[in-house]
Amino acid sequence: MSQENNNFIEQSTLQNGVQVATREQPKAQSVAIGIFMDVGSRDEAEHQAGIAHALEHMVFKGTDKLDVHQLAESLDDLGGNANAFTSRERTCFHIHVLYEDWQKALALLSDMLLHPALPEDEWLREREVIFSEMSMVDDNPDEWVYDQHLGQVFAKHTMGKPVLGSRDTLSSFSTQDLREYLNANYRGGHVLIAASGRISHQDLMAEVEQSAWGNTVSKQQKNRQAPTVCSGKHEMLRQMEQAQVVASWASANVTSPERPIAWIGNQLLGGSMSSILFREIREKRGLAYSIGSHLSTYTDTGLLSISCSTMPEQLEACVGVLQQTIADVCQKIPSGMVQRSQRQLTVQFRMGMDSVEGAMLQLGALLDESKLYSPLEWVDKVNAVQPEQVQRWLKKQLEADALWTIATPEAGD
Numbered sequence: 001m002s003q004e005n006n007n008f009i010e011q012s013t014l015q016n017g018v019q020v021a022t023r024e025q026p027k028a029q030s031v032a033i034g035i036f037m038d039v040g041s042r043d044e045a046e047h048q049a050g051i052a053h054a055l056e057h058m059v060f061k062g063t064d065k066l067d068v069h070q071l072a073e074s075l076d077d078l079g080g081n082a083n084a085f086t087s088r089e090r091t092c093f094h095i096h097v098l099y100e101d102w103q104k105a106l107a108l109l110s111d112m113l114l115h116p117a118l119p120e121d122e123w124l125r126e127r128e129v130i131f132s133e134m135s136m137v138d139d140n141p142d143e144w145v146y147d148q149h150l151g152q153v154f155a156k157h158t159m160g161k162p163v164l165g166s167r168d169t170l171s172s173f174s175t176q177d178l179r180e181y182l183n184a185n186y187r188g189g190h191v192l193i194a195a196s197g198r199i200s201h202q203d204l205m206a207e208v209e210q211s212a213w214g215n216t217v218s219k220q221q222k223n224r225q226a227p228t229v230c231s232g233k234h235e236m237l238r239q240m241e242q243a244q245v246v247a248s249w250a251s252a253n254v255t256s257p258e259r260p261i262a263w264i265g266n267q268l269l270g271g272s273m274s275s276i277l278f279r280e281i282r283e284k285r286g287l288a289y290s291i292g293s294h295l296s297t298y299t300d301t302g303l304l305s306i307s308c309s310t311m312p313e314q315l316e317a318c319v320g321v322l323q324q325t326i327a328d329v330c331q332k333i334p335s336g337m338v339q340r341s342q343r344q345l346t347v348q349f350r351m352g353m354d355s356v357e358g359a360m361l362q363l364g365a366l367l368d369e370s371k372l373y374s375p376l377e378w379v380d381k382v383n384a385v386q387p388e389q390v391q392r393w394l395k396k397q398l399e400a401d402a403l404w405t406i407a408t409p410e411a412g413d
Contacts, residue, residue, distance in 0.1 A: 008374040010201035011366065014214045017189025021363045022201035025356060030080070031102035031197035032360035034094035035109055038192070038367045039185045041163040042088045042298075043222060050130075050165015051173060051181050053086040057126050058178055059093065060084075062117035071112070078105055086163055089298055091186075092364060096357050099198035103207055106195075110211050113186055118175045127170055134164050141407070142290070142309065145236070145244040149405040152234045153248050153303065157227040188218035194363035197356040226300040231401035237410045243315040244307070244407040245322070249397050251304040254297040255369045260381045261393045262295055262304070267341035269293045269329065269394065270306060274340060276333075280325045281308065287318040299368065304397050312409055319406070330395045338387040345382045349375040 011021040044051055060082075062068040075082045080097035082105075093113060097105045137143045147162050154160030191213065195204050208214070229250035252262045270277035270293030281291045290309040296302060306326075310318040352358045353375050365372055373381070 007377075009363065009372060012201070012205055014208070016214055016217060017191075018208070018213050018216070019192040019366060020201075020205055020208050021192065021194045021366055022199060022204050023196040023359045023363060024200055025197050025359065028197040028356050029099060030096060030356050031099045031105070031195055031199045032094065032096045032357040033102060033106055033109060033193070033195045034092050034360045034364060035113060036192040036194060036364045036367055037091040037186050038089075038190045038222070039091060039220075040087050040089040041161065041165075042158045042224065043185070044158060044165075046158075047169060047172070048177075048181065049161055049169040050163070051169075051178065052091050052185075053163050053165065054123075054127075054130065054170060054173060055178055055182055055186075056084045056086045056091060056093075057130060058118055058123060058175075059112040059116045059182075061122040061126065062119060063111045064115040064117060065111065067117070068119075068122060071108070074108055078108075080105070082109075088159055088163060090364065090367065092361075094357070094360065102195070102197075102199055106193075106204075106207055107211075110213065113182075114212050114216070116179075116182065118178055120175050123173075123175050123178070127173075130164065130170060131167060134167065137162075137164065141238065141240040141242065141244055142307070144238070145405060145407045146246060146307065148236060148407070149234070149246040149248065149403070152232075152405060153230055153403045154227045155230050157225075159227045159298070159301075184220040185218065187216035190218045190220075190222075191216070192364065192367050194360050194366070196359035196363065224299060229301060229303070229403070231403050234403065234405045236405070236407040238407050240407070240409050242309045243312045243318075243409065244309055244405075245315070245319060246305060246307045246405045247322075247402045248303045248305040249400050249402045251295060251302040251397060252297060253300055253302045254365075256297075256302070258393065259297075260378070260385050261389050262302075263345055264338060264341045264382065264385055265390050265394045265397070266293050266295045266304060267344055268333065268337040268390070271341070272344060274337075276329060276337070277306065277308075277322070277325060281318065281321060285317075285321060287314050287321060315406070315408065326398050330398050333387065333391050333394070338385070338390050342383050342385070346379050349379050349382075 009023045013019050062071050078097045078101050082095040084093045093109055095105045095109055151160040252258045277291050281288050288308045288310040293306045
């Protein structure tokens with residue numbers, strides 16, 4: 001077992017590769033625990049599309065000791081909240097409870113992942129729930145168009161497929177398939193157990209070492225191939241009221257030293273009500289209700305994306321203003337915007353320090369890099385950025401080729 005003190009956190013690694021990390025907050029009344037798996041939808045083979053998300057649902061359906069109702073009652077008896085999420089590169093199961101209950105919470109989470117029941121009848125029912133979740137995405141034009149957009153940005157790569165998978169792949173899964181995938185991927189060096197709040201690293205390590213986590217072995221090695229970020233124009237027709245526009249450029253990855261510059265650039269471009277896009281598209285011209293930008297960071301690539309919803313009759317004008325605004329930003333950022341964005345990010349980081357759950361989720365980044373910066377260290381890095389650095393970054397980003405997706409309502413809608 002190796003141990004390291006990473007300034008504001010403590011971390012250890014078991015002999016089988018399981019990582020354990022703690023951010024102690026002695027005055028907190030609660031503890032948040034997350035069990036992170038370094039596997040997501042991009043790691044699935046074509047015939048496995050959606051299996052990680054399916055497992056996210058199914059581990060809540062009972063363990064070898066507890067049936068689905070007993071497990072739900074045990075989680076509810078703790079009085080906190082338990083949840084999970086699946087992304088393209090990560091799966092996480094997390095729980096937030098009072099500090100005196102954290103051992104029970106960890107034991108339940110561990111039992112769910114180490115000894116899941118995965119009953120066939122529950123899978124047949126839960127599969128229908130996931131089908132309903134897919135329908136919800138289909139009914140949401142913003143989400144549906146963005147999924148289609150990513151499919152074009154990462155064409156012919158697993159990064160471009162929906163996290164939920166497809167009805168065909170889900171219909172082909174058996175509970176044995178789910179169990180084999182879990183045993184191959186949710187073990188050993190793929191695992192990070194993270195906690196924050198009123199909990200010491202020594203106490204967390206003692207509980208983990210007494211559990212079966214140290215005996216698990218990952219049978220599946222990650223073999224990620226870096227995706228190509230495609231460019232061009234992708235047009236679609238769909239039954240909906242508004243037109244949807246999404247544009248994406250290749251950008252900083254999850255460990256890039258340019259992250260503080262990218263955060264500021266995104267914030268002033270379309271990350272707030274005083275951002276350039278919001279002001280030019282919505283406030284000055286009323287061309288869109290929804291307009292903004294966001295960053296997506298992955299292991300080996302990233303995206304800077306702009307998305308907007310507008311009425312079909314305003315689409316041409318909206319896209320024209322959008323493209324002109326992008327061109328203007330490449331030449332000159334309005335005075336004072338870098339400083340305002342730095343202030344906004346400073347407030348976000350400092351206010352986030354009050355969140356026990358937020359601190360736990362931040363520890364998940366240890367699956368990407370061994371050294372984490374504290375929120376206050378990030379504040380210093382953000383405020384050290386000069387306006388000319390942001391100008392150069394935005395010019396480099398926005399003058400590169402982008403992938404534009406334009407979805408318009410079908411005739412008669």
